[in-house]
Structure formats: C-alpha cells, structure tokens
Amino acid sequence: MGRPTPLPTIPRSRRFSLPPVMKGTACEGCGALPAADLLADLLGPKMAVICPASCAATFSLSYTNASWAVPFVHWIFESAPAAATGLRHAYDARGMRDVQVVCFAGDSGTLDIGFQALSGAASRNENILYICYDNEVAMNTQGQATSSSPARALTPTTPGGVPTLKKDAPRIMAAHGVPYVATAAVSHLADYRAKLKRAARVRGFRYLHVLSPCPIAWGYPHNQTIEVTRAAVETGMWMLYEITDGRMKITYRPKRRRPVREYLALQRRFAHLSRREAQSLQKRVDESWRATP
C-alpha cells in the first residue's frame, strides 16, 4: 500500500465554492465537493441545478449563503428528475433551450426513493443531465445502507455487513436506451471532465455516476479521499467507462489491477472481512472484468 497522498487542493471554480461561513456544512475531504465543483465549472453559467435532500443539498446552501453561483433548488428527496422535466419543458416553451437542466443527487435519492422518477425521465429521454454522486450510503441521515452500498460493507443499518450486491445503476440506466451513460471517480478528474464535456454536447437524457467517497462513512482519514478513490479504480472495484448510444467503452484500464484487499484495507467499513470474504469479492471483480469488452 502506498503512502497516503494529501488531498490535492481542487481548483475552485467561480461557480461552486463553500462560502467561509458555510465551511462546516461539508466535511473536509468530502468526495462530493470535487464532483460538484467540476460540474459547475464546466457547465455554468447557463445551467440550473436541482438537488434533492442529501449531503450535497446540505452543503449547497444555508439560510443566508449559497455555494452555487447558478440557479439552484434544494428539492424534495424523491423527485428531482420529475422537477427537472418540468423545468426543462418550461425553458423549452420559453425559448431557453441553451440552458442545461442538471440533477445533482446522492445514491439513495437516485437509486432507492428516486428510482421511479429517474426511470420515468430516462424513459421519456428528457433532455437533462443527471449526476449521481455515489458515497454508497444515505449519509445525510448518518450513513444507513442504500441499494448502492457495496456487498459486505458495515453501515449502521447493516451491522453484520451489507448482505446484497451493489445495484448496477449505470447499466440499468443504459438499458433505458438513453444516449449517454458514464461512470467517473473523483480521483480521475481528467476523465470526469471529458465525460462532463461530452455529456454537455449530447441532447436527451444523460446519466453520470461519480464515485464520491465519504471519509466518515467509509472510515478513512479525511486526507485520503483521492487515495481511496484511486484504489477503487486501480483494484477494478470501480470501473470507468461510458456507454454511447448503447456501445460500451472502457475509458481507463488499470495497467495491472491491484488486489482488491488493498482497497478494502484502507477502510474501516470492511475491517471485519475474513480472508475468504475478501477472496470472494476479488473473484467477483475478476469476473466482471472478464465480462467486459
């Protein structure tokens, strides 16, 4: 295992930043911050953000301060894609076709309670960009398990470890036949940037799933977010790819995949895993890579 790299200072865009008085609303090393930052930087100022209840909604605005310099609404938990649909059509009706309508949502808001709205908007191929920042728990309510929590991880509501597999959201979204689906990770910002740019040029429903770790929930020091994310990618636990009009392309292939146990060992949520359990996770990762083009 390499030496933990300190959290690099992420170039602050003018369009997303935590005002000094709001610094406490997000934790240091929050993986969702760079995900939001790059998004605002690349797509602003002609964009509007709909953000359902989540950690992101919490660090996006306080009563007197806002983090986004673009139109933003702290939305109801389970209906961001539906609201985005309405907003999109209002803009279209009013001749504002050049404004991007963006949802920025957590994994539970996306894949649990908001899944019907997500599938509805994707089925209609609404011209909106959906970003799911994935911290693999319902963190705004202290980190309970979601359908995006990985197998065996400890959470307060799965004290014996998550008994099921992580929901394969990007592929479910691709199965809707939408024009653009991609995964990203906050350790690989150039890759994320390229995908945001590509998504911005596509018309129709676009889905980006960004691995955005949470030091509190995953159990690692605040300054290791990039390291841990990179380990997810380098061990093959998290695959970077895009699916354009149904064709899948790996966008980053680790030269030699590091063993999964190196990723697991970085985090307290996997500390209870037996060697056998770690091996079985390794097997699953190997299989998923064998099955990809």
Place this chain on the structure above:
Amino acid sequence: MSRAELLTGNEAAARAVRLSKPQVIPTYPITPQSPMLEIIARDVETGLLKAEFVNMESDYAAMAAAVGASLGGARVFTATNSQGLLFMAEHLYTASGSRCPVVMAVVNRAISVPHSRYADHNDALAVNRAGWLQLFCEDAQEVLETTIQLFRICEDPRVRLPGMLCYESFIHSNTAEGVMVPEARTVDRFLGGVRVEALLDPAVPRSLNPPTPPEWYTEFKFVEHQAMEAALAVIPEVGRAYAEAFGGRPRGLIETPEPVGRSVIVSMGSIAKTARRAVRELKAEGLSVGLLRVRAYRPFPAEAIRKALGEAELVIAIDRNCAAGSHGVLYDEVRSALYGTAGPPRVVGVIAGLGGRDVTVRQLKEVARRALKGEPPFDKRDDAIEWLGLDRARLRDESPQARPLARAG
C-alpha cells in the same frame, strides 16, 4: 361574443385550458379525469394549443414537474383526484411554499378503501391545509369560468398561490350541459400575459429553499397566509371582471341565490345546485329556507358567511365529506365562523352523497323540514348530525356482501 355549446364538465375544463394557454401540462391519468387529458393532448397535437404536454410516470411526478415548470416561469396546468391527489400531497406543499401559481383540476372522487370511482369531496378536503386555493363548482358552466378565472387569480401578484378547480366525478365530469364559451381573443385580453416569475433563471441565479431556522419559518407561513387573505378580495374581483367581459353572473366567494331568510342550507358543489331547486319548492310550500353556496372553500370566506347569515336562526350544513370521529368541514367551519357573533344561529349538520350516492331534491326538502321541526337527530342540542340516507338495516346484516370490506371474488 360567447357561444353556447353542449359540453361535459371535463370538456368544459379542457376548453378553458385551450383558451387559457398554459405552456406546460404534466399529467398522469386517473378516472374520470382522463377524458379531459385526452382532449388536451389532441389539442396540443393538432396545434389548437401550443404547450408542452408531458406524460409523467405518476401523479406525484406530475405535480413535481408542475412546480419545476412553474419555477422556470411557465404557466402550468394539471389535473388529478382521489388517490392521485393524496399521492401528490408532498408536492402540493412544494407548490404553495414556492408560491407557484399552478392551476389544477381536481375531479372530486371518493378515496379508497372502500374503492369507489364516484364523487365526494374527501380528496380535496384531505389537503385543505396545503396552501392551495380551492374553488368548488356547481355545474359545467362554472367549471369553464372558474378554470379561466383561476389562472388570473393565482397569477395575481397579490396572491401567487396555486389553485384547485374542484368539480365532481361523473356528476360533473361526464354529464353534458349547455355552456357559454367565450371567444379566444377576449380570453387572451382577460388573462393578459403570463405572470409567472421564473425563480430559477440563469440571468438571476438564486438558491431556493434553504434550511430555514425557527426565527424565519413563521414569517414564511404568515406571508402565505396573507396571500390567501388577499385572494378573498381577488376572487370576487376577477369574478366581476369575467362577468363584465363575457356576461353571466359575477361569481365570488359565496353565492346566495335569494335572500337567505331565517333557515339556510349551506353546501357546495353539485349538492348546492340540487338545493337551489329544493329551496324554491320549499318556498312554494310556504317554508322560509334559503341557500348559501360556498364557492371558495380556501381561502375560507368566514366574513362573507357571517354577513350573509346575520339574520339566520337555523343553518343546515350539508357536507359531501366526512371524517371519522369528527364532523363535516362545512358544519365545523361555518359554526366556527359564527361563534361569538351576537345571537348566532343554531347549526346542524348533514353528511350526504358519499362515494357518489345520489342526493335528491326530495331528500333535501325532507331533511330541511325535519331540521326546521327539530325532529331527530336535530333535537339534540349539540352535534346534531344526520347521515343522509344511511341504511341501518345494512349495518345489522351479517351477510358478507353487506360489510364495507367486501369478500373476495
């Protein structure tokens, strides 16, 4: 110039929508609102109405999209009832709290369980604290007029609240009546341009709905309350303007077809229409019974009701709604409006027409006669409430068909 046409309540609403030109119409079907949606979808397809018609994945999503579209500055219409309205509940508050002047038809239908497709007001009344205007119609003519008027009322800068246009499942929605339909150009003039503020606009970036501390929450709610109170003036103002522009009678908060006299039936919706005939016939019999129809239930016109009922001695509140363990809403709210006035009238209650049960002229006359005479249950001092047409024999019957929860098969 207006033209007479034969229209169902649904057709009247759809026609009013065509004339009012909403820009975004997110929808999800439910019986019997769906025939109206189909007309609107056709109007959009054929270009009679230039709007974004969106087939959402649920009623809940339809209301979320309605609010989203309104925040984007568009005039928005949608429609629902019963289960759909309850499913929407969370976003009804999003709409009023965000001050979005969305107009929605609620084709009042009883709520399951037990399942029913027929009329009563329990759906709209279940959300009567959600910050929406609620206007109840008595016939297809009023459906058309109220739809058009609501866009102007809700978008009025003094109000800026969402509004429900309430008319009854099948009784109104699927019954054809003669309706005077105004000309498109005159409606354009009557409504003026769209007055929906785009709160989400890249030209003026704002962040909406911050976590609001206790020091501020009350003020937000009070401002909403003030807007609702302003609607008490705006509703009759727009009703008068409509009558001036298109003829017909000016519609306000309440309606008293004739001087109310000493005994008054208070009701809303189609029962009020039936009661018009009942009070006429009772008058012919020499009984002095008047009628007060509540058109605006939210905001509740307590002041107007107090004024109208100043001389009355007996008020018979007829409610097409119920709440187990409580009373009908008109019974409660009219009584509360009158409490503390000098020599207030006695108020008795009638629960009628639940789940689409017919309420006839004969029944209304009979119940009024009994109330006047103080016959049971109206001899009780407090909470003298009749469940009209209740068949007590059915309550005793032990056969499974008679139970409110039916057997399988």
